[in-house]
Amino acid sequence: MAGDATKALSNDVLWGGGRSPFSISYGKMMMWFFLVSDALTFSGLLVGYGFVRHSTTEAWPIGEEVFRALPWLHGSFPLIYVALMTAILIFSSVTMVLAVEAGHRMDKSGVIKWLFATVIGGAFFVGSQAWEWYHFNHGSGGYITIDNGDRYWVHNDAHDTHDPAHAEGFHLVKALPGHYLLPDTLPGGAEVAPVTGDAAQKLWKEKVVYMAGAPFPWSAHGIEFNEYGPQQYANFFYFITGFHGFHVFSGVVINLIVLIMVMKGIFHRRGHYEMVEKAGLYWHFVDLVWVFVFTFFYLL
């Protein structure tokens, strides 16, 4: 960055008054302080998640088994969608830092170009998250655990994203419309004729022990229980990614406002593009948080 921060000044001069001992402006310092406090909030959420996960004695969902779907495609793609989201956010961070760099050269059209790309990237990320929520909410067929501990992969007629053959370690179960189980064999090996109607519903209700799921009031397709493990898992998922997603959304709005101000030439007249830099700090922070959410929620 060069500038005042690289000048060798003695402590007497730095702290002697009449200047910032840190060689940064008031606005930038306050943005940093805000980011530190916000980082503490996010850390609190992630440590809270870690606390619950460490203290639980029940099975905990595994990221690469839960997040394995892609829009419009069948089959299993563990973590690919989240990886795409991560890539989008990192690249929008790159375009932001390029906008800041263009600002240091007073290159107005460069700032507009890169800032516009940043806004687009951020909007894509928020949209991706909407799809992920939607998918997590209504489920994908998924698995259920019966009372002897066996895990059954349930083909969900309404939403047939996954090919169950990809689900290793699961028994296969066919399901009729309405999610009625149609097991080939029951535990114990007895052949069972196709069960339909009330009998199937009874089987579904009595033979199946759900992992307590995430009942969501607007859950689509009449699924009563989400298959993705304990309730707390879903709570943390919605809260952490929701809190982060709201930050991304605010970031997009802030970047958009700054973009409009740049286009109106306000910063060019002011003589510097520090506002872009401050908005950039916030935007990079959002990316930074996602790096941690990605690791501690999806990977670990």
Place this chain on the structure above:
Amino acid sequence: MERDDIIEYSLDAHHSEEHGKKVRQRIWLVTLLLAVVTTVEVTLGAYWKTWFDLSAWNTIKWTYVVLTLVKAAYIVMTFMHLGDERRNIRAIILLPYALFILYLLFIGIWESQYVKYLWETYL
């Protein structure tokens, strides 16, 4: 009224076309690094069970933590330009944060293990 008591540090941050080239080069280098690290993480997450024994999970877990910290360091130091700021502001931002977070982590992990022990023993 124009104020003359404010030093505009941002004016000092301006740089020339040649210097900008160097800055951009560094940005793309860091981008490449972040992309590679993320690819490694995702590939490891998706396929580690087919490549390694289940007992390798602990090593993989710590690999993730280290890779994440590497990514975070590059984002903060290069993209957020904290590496280019004065040492005193770097310390003021990073040290208090590190202090709080290490304490929070310690409490979180320590207490969660005790709670797990309670669940297992008395439930």
